[in-house]
Amino acid sequence: MADWARIVRERLAGLALPDDDAAQVFDELASHLEEDYQSLLGEGCSEEDAVRRSLGGVGDWKVLQRKIESSRKKERMMNKRVTQFWFPAFLTLSLSMVLLAVFEIFGPKPWVTPMPGGPRLRMTPLAVVYISWLIFLPFIGALGAYLSNRAGGRSRTVFSSIVFPVFPYVAFFVIGLPLALILDDQVAHNITIPAFFVGLSAWVIFPAMALLAGGWPVQYFASRRLGATQVSGS
Amino acid sequence: MIGTGVKKGTAELAILSVLEDGPLHGYELSRRIEAQTKGSLSFSLAALYPMLYRMEQRRWIRGAWETSSNGRRRRCYRLTSHGKKKLQPLRAEWSELFSALRDLTKASNG
Numbered sequence: 385m386a387d388w389a390r391i392v393r394e395r396l397a398g399l400a401l402p403d404d405d406a407a408q409v410f411d412e413l414a415s416h417l418e419e420d421y422q423s424l425l426g427e428g429c430s431e432e433d434a435v436r437r438s439l440g441g442v443g444d445w446k447v448l449q450r451k452i453e454s455s456r457k458k459e460r461m462m463n464k465r466v467t468q469f470w471f472p473a474f475l476t477l478s479l480s481m482v483l484l485a486v487f488e489i490f491g492p493k494p495w496v497t498p499m500p501g502g503p504r505l506r507m508t509p510l511a512v513v514y515i516s517w518l519i520f521l522p523f524i525g526a527l528g529a530y531l532s533n534r535a536g537g538r539s540r541t542v543f544s545s546i547v548f549p550v551f552p553y554v555a556f557f558v559i560g561l562p563l564a565l566i567l568d569d570q571v572a573h574n575i576t577i578p579a580f581f582v583g584l585s586a587w588v589i590f591p592a593m594a595l596l597a598g599g600w601p602v603q604y605f606a607s608r609r610l611g612a613t614q615v616s617g618s
Numbered sequence: 619m620i621g622t623g624v625k626k627g628t629a630e631l632a633i634l635s636v637l638e639d640g641p642l643h644g645y646e647l648s649r650r651i652e653a654q655t656k657g658s659l660s661f662s663l664a665a666l667y668p669m670l671y672r673m674e675q676r677r678w679i680r681g682a683w684e685t686s687s688n689g690r691r692r693r694c695y696r697l698t699s700h701g702k703k704k705l706q707p708l709r710a711e712w713s714e715l716f717s718a719l720r721d722l723t724k725a726s727n728g
Binding site for chain 1: 667
């Protein structure tokens with residue numbers, strides 16, 4: 385009786401997939417061949433003929449190997465993108481938003497810079513800076529860097545995950561604010577160039593720096609450790 | 619006999635349609651398609667599994683290992699809600715194509 389599991393493993397020995405993934409493919413194909421073989425025996429074929437016809441149904445094993453690799457690799461690429469970037473990025477974004485909401489509701493109060501020359505808090509403030517939020521952001525940045533690094537993310541991916549929480553504010557300053565200025569002339573009266581830069585600093589530059597202050601050391605030490613592992617392994 | 623190009627294009631529709639009736643493992647799936655199309659459509663192992671893996675990746679179907687009554691482990695595929703949504707427009711597209719070809723053939727004969 386044919387050992388289909390062994391035949392499949394031998395024919396697809398070069399299958400470039402992780403061990404678990406490859407084992408599942410081997411089991412599934414062996415199960416298919418076994419069923420085909422049993423069915424042919426049931427139809428009255430000799431054992432030798434049944435093996436020959438079952439194997440003939442596969443065609444070129446190299447082509448099969450290539451097709452399987454191509455169909456499974458795309459899936460792994462997607463999973464990698466999720467674990468290296470999207471998961472850490474959305475986690476850091478969510479945590480920073482929740483933290484900001486907590487400080488808004490429960491305090492401490494933010495530092496408010498008034499318009500120059502105007503009475504304090506009587507006019508639209510130039511910037512509202514949540515210092516307590518900024519103090520906590522390095523921890524969130526460190527968490528994003530750790531998760532992205534652990535999933536094998538490259539430096540660019542890790543840094544994108546770290547600073548992802550400021551992307552909505554960047555979008556606001558680059559797209560939302562200019563659009564508001566164009567569409568609503570009431571806003572335009574209150575917005576000055578210094579206010580724009582102070583706001584940009586308060587919501588984009590300082591938070592990004594705070595996130596990087598926590599994330600960069602994690603990435604630095606993780607990449608050094610990885611480098612050391614590669615040297616000792618080579 | 620239907621040509622290779624058309625077969626390739628209809629393969630997804632065939633798999634989704636057969637899985638609409640219930641979960642099946644790969645071998646049973648290929649036999650069912652062959653039987654229901656009276657042998658016009660048949661899948662070799664090399665064509666079937668890469669196609670199933672790709673459809674699984676697109677989340678049209680979901681595979682899970684199950685043990686049958688005779689103790690054999692097999693990977694059964696089910697149609698997902700995403701696959702069900704995909705099936706309707708695919709059916710409509712192919713129906714439209716075949717209808718157009720039928721009209722064209724009638725016109726040529728007439």
